[in-house]
Amino acid sequence: SAVISQKPSRDICQRGTSLTIQCQVDSQVTMMFWYRQQPGQSLTLIATANQGSEATYESGFVIDKFPISRPNLTFSTLTVSNMSPEDSSIYLCSVEYAEQFFGPGTRLTVL
């Protein structure tokens, strides 16, 4: 199995600011995924991050708003830029390691 940690677990931010979320996994994995879960909603994939290449974004998500880094095989960051209240969500990272494992999520509230 893979154990995933995320930092921070929650944060409250002011509109217009940016927040970087970290995801650390205890095994080397090729692909890491970032999902958004808006309040009371399901999970939507934001992007797929491969080590050594640019992330691949899903329709409706752009790099300027959600820049992603993937410096090595165990770590990734997602930045939520120029935040607005509509960005208030839980952000989860996941990895494929025989099955898909999810991190505990970061609960972001934007005022």
Place this chain on the structure above:
Amino acid sequence: AQTVTQSQPEMSVQEAETVTLSCTYDTSESNYYLFWYKQPPSRQMILVIRQEAYKQQNATENRFSVNFQKAAKSFSLKISDSQLGDTAMYFCAFMKPGAQKLVFGQGTRLTINP
């Protein structure tokens, strides 16, 4: 594009009862994977059960089993002898082989009452 539909936003049963959660999906693929995930209040997504579309036999994990009807594109989850710890959001999800990304349904909030 694939879509996953869960038509039951909320369900509630008594402890020890059996409950079935519904899921339908739409795809033109012949081979794929289907999953049920559980998300308790702690937010941690936990894989409950998975089914490969090429396998006719329904997957089973202890008290959890699925009814996979490929022609009908239906994938329901049955929880037997329900326990208080089963209280959670349950998400049905679809994945194409090689894609590694999941498409989720809207979720069903299941409450097990004592």
